[in-house]
Amino acid sequence: xxxxxxxxxxxxxxxxxxxxxxxxxxxxxxxxxxxxxxxxxxxxxxxxxxxxxxxxxxxxxxxxxxxxxxxxxxxxxxxxxxxxxxxxxxxxxxxxxxxxxxxxxxxxxxxxxxxxxxxxxxxxxxxxxxxxxxxxxxxxxxxxxxxxxxxxxxxxxxxxxxxxxxxxxxxxxxxxxxxxxxxxxxxxxxxxxxxxxxxxxxxxxxxxxxxxxxxxxxxxxxxxxxxxxxxxxxxxxxxxxxxxxxxxxxxxxxxxxxxxxxxxxxxxxxxxxxxxxxxxxxxxxxxxxxxxxxxxxxxxxxxxxxxxxxxxxxxxxxxxxxxxxxxxxxxxxxxxxxxxxxxxxxxxxxxxxxxxxxxx
Numbered sequence: 395x396x397x398x399x400x401x402x403x404x405x406x407x408x409x410x411x412x413x414x415x416x417x418x419x420x421x422x423x424x425x426x427x428x429x430x431x432x433x434x435x436x437x438x439x440x441x442x443x444x445x446x447x448x449x450x451x452x453x454x455x456x457x458x459x460x461x462x463x464x465x466x467x468x469x470x471x472x473x474x475x476x477x478x479x480x481x482x483x484x485x486x487x488x489x490x491x492x493x494x495x496x497x498x499x500x501x502x503x504x505x506x507x508x509x510x511x512x513x514x515x516x517x518x519x520x521x522x523x524x525x526x527x528x529x530x531x532x533x534x535x536x537x538x539x540x541x542x543x544x545x546x547x548x549x550x551x552x553x554x555x556x557x558x559x560x561x562x563x564x565x566x567x568x569x570x571x572x573x574x575x576x577x578x579x580x581x582x583x584x585x586x587x588x589x590x591x592x593x594x595x596x597x598x599x600x601x602x603x604x605x606x607x608x609x610x611x612x613x614x615x616x617x618x619x620x621x622x623x624x625x626x627x628x629x630x631x632x633x634x635x636x637x638x639x640x641x642x643x644x645x646x647x648x649x650x651x652x653x654x655x656x657x658x659x660x661x662x663x664x665x666x667x668x669x670x671x672x673x674x675x676x677x678x679x680x681x682x683x684x685x686x687x688x689x690x691x692x693x694x695x696x697x698x699x700x701x702x703x704x705x706x707x708x709x710x711x712x713x714x715x716x717x718x719x720x721x722x723x724x725x726x727x728x729x730x731x732x733x734x735x736x737x738x739x740x741x742x743x744x745x746x747x748x749x750x751x752x753x754x
Contacts, residue, residue: 406593427550431702431727435453436741436742437453439739441737442473442737443470447462448461449462450501451715456728462496465629465747468485468487470737471483471485473496473518481527483515485516491509491514495507498520505545507547509538513536515530516529516531517605518713521567524542525701528540528566532561536551536552548589563578564606565577568611574587582603583597586629590644591668595663601739601743603616603617606646617640618636621750637674639672640676644660645694650699650706654696656696658690662709664705679716682710682712689713690708692739705734706738707736712737713734714731714736715729715732
């Protein structure tokens with residue numbers, strides 16, 4: 395059993411929290427002409443559980459590029475980009491849920507991998523090299539891994555052979571792609587396994603473990619959603635340390651320089667915590683309309699340089715995706731409307747730009 399090291403820094407309690415409301419569209423300093431809201435080149439794709447569709451927005455201007463219908467009633471909740479394709483979790487398709495494969499240029503579904511009834515494919519993450527995609531099967535304690543070269547299922551790996559009560563919420567890859575870390579919130583565990591064979595390497599107890607992001611070979615961050623803590627995991631000695639108390643923390647995104655972490659909060663109204671990873675000081679950014687108190691944050695995508703975050707939210711009078719400019723004091727510079735329940739978010743970069751970012 396892992397040891398629990400609970401080290402809470404005093405300045406977190408004493409720190410001042412800044413709260414920023416949703417603003418009207420404004421020009422972004424350094425981002426380009428007035429019709430540009432970011433300096434990102436590519437398409438932001440959003441999965442919508444209420445509309446049973448996914449939609450692409452031009453990441454530079456916010457204009458709608460295309461909308462792709464998914465299976466009726468499938469409630470697509472998340473998606474990830476790899477090898478020129480989008481992999482979409484169709485969580486509630488009956489009788490068999492699926493991982494849909496979408497050509498983002500043509501805006502068409504080019505294939506599906508069907509899964510067992512009730513398995514609930516949920517969060518989707520691609521390996522750093524794009525060779526594999528992992529999908530937490532939230533109705534089970536299993537995680538599906540797809541080979542993106544052949545678009546075939548390598549396996550549905552069992553994270554705990556001693557029980558069927560776990561729920562694999564999210565599986566994320568190590569930086570070298572050789573290890574898959576899975577958070578199972580029902581069994582309060584984080585599991586490390588070989589993504590190509592399913593062999594479990596180690597397991598540790600982390601109460602409320604819900605979502606993960608890997609910092610490097612030694613460290614990961616985990617949102618302990620039901621415990622209201624953001625924690626750090628030592629991947630070498632399999633211990634965790636609580637670092638920041640937040641209101642129902644969920645999805646995590648880390649900038650490439652590792653200096654900034656965004657945390658989606660699943661409490662109303664919709665907010666994102668923007669965290670400085672060197673001090674764990676943070677700002678709370680309201681991402682829904684200020685008059686709507688029943689909005690809830692979904693997932694978010696943060697640019698590699700840490701300048702912009704696209705954060706989905708549902709509920710209220712105008713659900714959609716808030717565009718946050720961190721360089722401009724974490725100000726919301728635009729909201730991209732997408733009715734009902736927008737949730738998962740990922741970038742398809744421009745063909746000539748692996749990061750999707752134009753030079754500043």
